Amino acid sequence: MRITVDEARCEGYGFCAEAAPHLLELDDEGDLKVLSEEVAPGDAANAEAAVRVCPVAALRLEP
Amino acid sequence: MTSTSEIPSLDLDLFSDDVLTDPFPVYERIRNAGPVVYLPRYRSYAMGRYADVRAGLADWESFSSAQGIGLNDLANAATQGMIIATDPPEHDRLRDVLASRLSPKAIRQLKDDIERRADELVAPLVRQGDFDAVDDLARAFPISIVLDLIGLPQNGRDKVLGWADAAFSASGPPGPRTDAAFPLLEDQLAYLSSIEPDQLTPGSMGRAIYDAAAAGRIRQESCVPLMSAYVTAGLDTTINAISNAVWYFAHNPEQWDLVRLDPTLIPSAFNEVLRIESPVQFFCRVATRDVDVDGLTLAAGSRVMMLYASANRDERKWADPARFDVRRNPVDHLAFGYGMHGCAGQGLARLEGHSILAALARRVERFEVGAPVRRINQLIRGLDALPTTVRPVAETA
Ligand code: HEM
Ligand code: SF4
Secondary structure (H helix, E strand, O other): OEEEEOOOOOOOOOHHHHHOOOOEEEOOOOOEEEOOOEOOHHHHHHHHHHHHHOOOOOEEEEO | OOOHHHOOEOOOOOOOHHHHHOOHHHHHHHHHHOOOEEEHHHOEEEEOOHHHHHHHHHOOOOEEOOOOOOOOHHHHHHOOOOHHHOOOOHHHHHHHHHHHHHOHHHHHHHHHHHHHHHHHHHHHHHHHOEEEHHHHHHHHHHHHHHHHHHOOOOOOHHHHHHHHHHHHHOOOOOOHHHHHHHHHHHHHHHHHHHOOHHHOOOOOHHHHHHHHHHOOOOOHHHHHHHHHHHHHHOOHHHHHHHHHHHHHHHHOHHHHHHHHHOHHHHHHHHHHHHHHOOOEOOEEEEEOOOEEEOOEEEOOOOEEEEOHHHHOOOOOOOOOOOOOOOOOOOOOOOOOOOHHHOOOOHHHHHHHHHHHHHHHHHHEEEEEEOOOEEEOOOOEOEEEEOEEEEEEOOOOO
16 A cells, blocks of 8 residues: 655645654654655554545545 | 436425524434435535535535535625635635645744733633623634734724624525625625735735735735635634634533643544534535435536535434534544635634633633523524633632
8 A cells, every 4th residue: 555645735734644653744844744655554544544634635545 | 327316305494593593403304314415495405424525525526616615696606716616726726825824834933922812812801700702702812813814904804703704694595694694795805805915914914815916826816815715714713613612611511621631632622612513514516527425416517515514413423423522533524624625724723722722721610601692694603692701720820
């Protein structure tokens, strides 16, 4: 599974990073950084939670 | 393909005084009737279940905002060009201008100031002991913050609030309430049109709109509609959320104790207030093609009400949805909408809400409220007055 962010839509709410801290992080500037696009099977549930909580639907999970 | 005739039809009046006062039983009927229902009185459809509303909001290509988000042609025409009534690519150009000033990153430096303002507002009210949680607290706070951020000149500010309320109500179905609200929406637009860019505080969010137009990032004609987005969307919504919070905490003192004793619950508590009593009840979309809604076909051209407030009480999604539970942390509620049009001001709204709750949590042990006066509005839900008495926490320092 891969997680990707649509940078044009992402406004930096950071809820995704709270849901999946292994995969996503807000840097000091307040910009979202994808730490790992590759989602390990053990992180799948967190990745799904991250996608779910993004208020502007900026994250995508691909198989 | 299934035909639209299979969509259940309900002869409901969603805009009577009774329903506007307590819409939740009607929303439950809509949810139970099907994933989408037809409301013949408004020649429109409505979606009330969480999963369908959320999926519809995510699918902007099938559910367009560009024909307006209201239930009458006049308002839908008058709001043409406002961000809320656009699709990409126009939407994204306008959103960029707002997000550059409203995104969490952009408002980070406002945090200290807003927290200080919350303290300065709350401390004397608590000392005073009795106040109106709507006028003295919920209105006073966003007005001072948002109008300063927009950079509006002092004259005319007093009228802005009445216009914002009407600008929402004007999008209801044809009828006397809409007729009464519509001229005020026009007054708001006339007032905003009369403001010269150099009357707006340099560096303000309002000024940034005109700067974007001068730089060619948006069209000149977009300035007034964007200003209108700020003054309409940024006031009554937050005001309602704050007064609803006081009402819920007065009626659920054990929930207030949880928040007082553990202020890290404040973000969850504010989300819960927004979930249980969504300030914006609905906006509409228009289907651009025949769309499948959970097995029913909604025909191209159908106008459909997205009932955020119903989705947020959908028993298919939420356990015991009418229970106010500050530990629920309903992060994926739909009170801010969802997806592309998801509230552009939610960072600011949260900052305001969290700051007020934190200031109250430091000082108030109990809220006692008298009978609230409800403010009847066709799109947004909130109070007009809420007589409140607070018992302060025992002096610690
Ligand atoms: C608790 C307070 C608030 C609530 C409940 C709320 C609710 C909403 C909702 C439901 C939408 C979705 C529109 C749609 O789906 O078509 C929206 C959009 C919007 N809100 Fe808020 N709002 C709040 C506060 C604010 C504030 C403080 C501002 C700005 C100062 C603001 C500015 C906007 C703007 C500009 C849009 C349009 C976004 C777009 O179309 O892309 N809102 N809001
Ligand atoms: S929640 Fe969405 S908007 Fe916020 S940082 Fe994550 S991807 Fe970006």
